[in-house]
Amino acid sequence: MTAAEENQPSAESSGTSVDTLELRNIVKRFEKPGQGEILVLDGVDLDVEGGAFVSLLGPSGCGKTTLMNVISGLVTQDQGTMRRGGRDVAPGDLSLGYIFQEPRLLNWKTVSENIEFALEARDIPESEWQERTDRYLEMVGLGDEGDNYPTRLSGGMKQRVAIARALAIEPEIILMDEPFSSLDEITARDLREELLDIWKQEEKTILFVTHDINEAVFLSDYIYMMNTQGEMFARRNVNIDRPRQYDDPAIAQRETELYREFHENVVH
Amino acid sequence: MNRLQRSSYTAASIAALLALWYAGGIAFPEVLPGLPETVSALIVVLTEPGPYGNMFYFHVWKTIEMLFAALIVSMIAGTFLGIALGRNETLESTLSMWIYGWLAIPSLVIVFVSAIWIGFNANSGYFAVPVVITPFIALNMWEGARTLDTDLAEMAEFFGAGRIQTFKDIIVPQLAPFLFASFRSGLSVGWKITLLVEAFLLTRGVGFMFKRYFDNYDLPTMMSWLIIFVIFLIIVEYGVLAPLHERVMEWRPDAEGVRVTE
Structure with a gap:
């Protein structure tokens, strides 16, 4: 496989590519005070193909964030493996960026310093900080806000800073955990379109967690669906040509189909 | 309110206090030392050596040094202690009762006990004062440590920040307001x-001067020391504290300075 092909968003392939991240049989239990042990992830399989935009769709509290945290290494699974190119991999072997539901910025640092925080944490040489900070702030449309404090930015702008921070460490795979769910719909739509531009231009792989079916259909190459029992019950392709339009009837139709399937599997 | 207005209110409050004092000194001379008498006592304190030939700044300096x-x-x-209590539940359940107990010990008792243990010298003070104020600071920092944001800690962990970077950039800034409050209390x-x-216990410092002039029933001189x-x-x-606080808290938006774009 050539480098050019590797980075093609491959909605159709079935996870045999060498740069596909394969999660197999991931199990995670948590102790909950008063409820005993609860099963959050019940033998989950997931393939994140190189260069693809993958969504993980499920109702609130179904373990989507836990799965992200297993990939990122913030949580260790009880069972199961992560494999890539035929070898077992640990989170530390992967090149990952993370965009959380909240921006999680350091309010006492300027926008640029927030990005430098991540660069310092990743041991990026200081000589590269300026160039990277400028480049990625420019990319998210905040080229002029480097010296401003996050407390003076709107919610959408803060989330843009968080996106720039994740991009600045130049990861292969970006994990995004409902990053637009607390924004108003107009801001969220702008950000989704910009995210798709960045994804295409920078040739990143994105794993995107959401509970919004419309958002998942608009963004993704393929979608994994989870239920509240911690089971991954389906993987569905989207197969709609890009660039996509919000008012495309094909999106609405795919959304309806997936909703129906969700309804049968999740709502009893 | 602008700077000028604020300073004029401050000046007005000082003038009002002085006027009240002046009037009070005339109306109740046995209770309140007159303003003119206090001013002349203050001049004496500031210009002439006191007991044991020490100038006023020697005593002020000794007090500052110990404080x-x-x-x-x-x-x-x-x-x-406070951070440990706020971050560790076992420690918190073991020690919290004792912290409140410690706070309940009258400072006078601590001073007397120190004198018996250590003697009538400055070392007793260097022991007693920290013993009295440490639990106040611990209580404040305990509260601060409980409010530390776990989301930010997780973010720092994800990006791979080390202990020093996490402490410097994540923990300390969140505790800064509590550090200021602790220092003030x-x-x-x-x-x-x-x-x-x-x-x-001692024969120097501002406290000793109060005691000495109390023994002489010299109210104007006591007032002078209080003023100093x-x-x-x-x-x-x-x-020092207010400008430093403002500098450290520079990032906080003030009502007019909020600039929301987009």
Whole structure:
């Protein structure tokens, strides 16, 4: 496989590519005070193909964030493996960026310093900080806000800073955990379109967690669906040509189909 | 309110206090030393050597020395203790009762016990003052440590920040307001205890001067010493703590400065 092909968003392939991240049989239990042990992830399989935009769709509290945290290494699974190119991999072997539901910025640092925080944490040489900070702030449309404090930015702008921070460490795979769910719909739509531009231009792989079916259909190459029992019950392709339009009837139709399937599997 | 308005209100409050004092001194001369008498006593204190041939600044310096040495020790000990309590549930359940017990011991008792253990010298003060103020600081920092944001800690962990970077960029900035509050409460409690120590055990410092002029029933001179030390504490607050606080908290949006775009 050539480098050019590797980075093609491959909605159709079935996870045999060498740069596909394969999660197999991931199990995670948590102790909950008063409820005993609860099963959050019940033998989950997931393939994140190189260069693809993958969504993980499920109702609130179904373990989507836990799965992200297993990939990122913030949580260790009880069972199961992560494999890539035929070898077992640990989170530390992967090149990952993370965009959380909240921006999680350091309010006492300027926008640029927030990005430098991540660069310092990743041991990026200081000589590269300026160039990277400028480049990625420019990319998210905040080229002029480097010296401003996050407390003076709107919610959408803060989330843009968080996106720039994740991009600045130049990861292969970006994990995004409902990053637009607390924004108003107009801001969220702008950000989704910009995210798709960045994804295409920078040739990143994105794993995107959401509970919004419309958002998942608009963004993704393929979608994994989870239920509240911690089971991954389906993987569905989207197969709609890009660039996509919000008012495309094909999106609405795919959304309806997936909703129906969700309804049968999740709502009893 | 702008700067000029604020300063004029401050000046007006000082003028009103002086006027009230002047009138009170005439109306109740047995209770309140007259303003003119106090001013002349203050001039004597400021210009002439007192007991044992020491000028006023020697006593003020000795008090400051003990107060700030105690504050430094207590800030370090109290911060560590408070953070430990706030971050560790086992420690919290084991020690919290004792912290409240410690706070309940009257400072006078601590000063007396120190004198018996250590003797009638400055070392008793260097022991007693930190013992009194450390739990106040620990209590503040304990509260601060409980409010630390776990989301930010997780973010820092994800990006791979080390211990030093996490402490410097994540923990300390969140605790900064609590550090300032601790220092202020330590200062206000600490200077009272320092005076107690000096009045009961020592022959130097502002506390000793109060005791000495109390023995002579010399109210105007006692007032002079009070004025000197209150002015000193106001200078510490407005000259050092407030500007420092403002600098550290620069990132906080002020009502007019909020600039929301997009």
